[in-house]
Amino acid sequence: EVQLVESGGGLAQPGGSLRLSCAASGLTLENYDMTWVRRAPGKGLEWVSYIGSGGTTVFYADSVKGRFTISRDNAKNSVYLQMNSLRAEDTAHYYCARVDYDILTGFSMFYFDLWGQGTLITVSS
Amino acid sequence: EVVMTQSPATLSVSPGERATLSCRASQSVSSSLAWYQHKPGQAPRLLIYGASTRVTGIPARFNGSGSGTEFSLTISSLQSEDFAVYYCQQYYNWPPWTFGQGTKVEIK
Numbered sequence: 713e714v715q716l717v718e719s720g721g722g723l724a725q726p727g728g729s730l731r732l733s734c735a736a737s738g739l740t741l742e743n744y745d746m747t748w749v750r751r752a753p754g755k756g757l758e759w760v761s762y763i764g765s766g767g768t769t770v771f772y773a774d775s776v777k778g779r780f781t782i783s784r785d786n787a788k789n790s791v792y793l794q795m796n797s798l799r800a801e802d803t804a805h806y807y808c809a810r811v812d813y814d815i816l817t818g819f820s821m822f823y824f825d826l827w828g829q830g831t832l833i834t835v836s837s
Numbered sequence: 838e839v840v841m842t843q844s845p846a847t848l849s850v851s852p853g854e855r856a857t858l859s860c861r862a863s864q865s866v867s868s869s870l871a872w873y874q875h876k877p878g879q880a881p882r883l884l885i886y887g888a889s890t891r892v893t894g895i896p897a898r899f900n901g902s903g904s905g906t907e908f909s910l911t912i913s914s915l916q917s918e919d920f921a922v923y924y925c926q927q928y929y930n931w932p933p934w935t936f937g938q939g940t941k942v943e944i945k
Contacts, residue, residue: 771931
């Protein structure tokens with residue numbers, strides 16, 4: 713079965729750190745850009761971070777810039793999100809998502825065609 | 838940043854009825870608009886991209902339309918499995934990629 717599986721969620725104290733992992737099974741992530749998206753309680757989806765297929769192009773939402781770091785290990789077919797200096801407002805379900813790309817051209821399509829089920833991060837003292 | 842605004846926040850519909858969800862962008866996003874369905878405890882699912890292209894395997898009752906700043910998602914005859922939260926997302930001007938706040942489609 714083709715799926716993305718997030719792990720690493722849990723309870724963290726304000727100012728603490730967590731590292732999320734997103735592992736792919738049934739598919740290879742190597743050619744795909746990847747993103748993290750979160751949904752805070754009672755709120756909608758919020759894009760968090762993006763990493764290009766090569767791992768060198770990265771973007772962050774202003775709300776996490778300087779605190780979160782996205783990375784990938786194509787050999788392990790995985791993407792990661794290192795979360796430092798956590799705040800209460802980071803409490804959310806975090807989803808990894810694959811960015812679709814055109815097989816014929818190799819160009820990224822920039823919408824998110826496959827998502828994981830998410831992992832919950834709770835930041836509280 | 839492109840701000841996406843969805844309406845209504847909640848839509849109460851009876852099974853078999855038609856539902857129309859709206860999405861407005863604060864500036865033109867051309868046709869770079871996607872719709873996602875999200876059910877509690879599940880992975881969000883891409884339904885529509887390019888404003889109107891249905892993903893393979895998505896039932897034909899889901900139809901997207903619009904361009905520029907005004908978009909809509911119509912579910913022609915709601916089935917029980919369609920009750921969920923629906924999000925629009927622009928991917929024209931990024932980063933950031935931006936989502937609407939969601940429309941919850943609930944059983945009337």
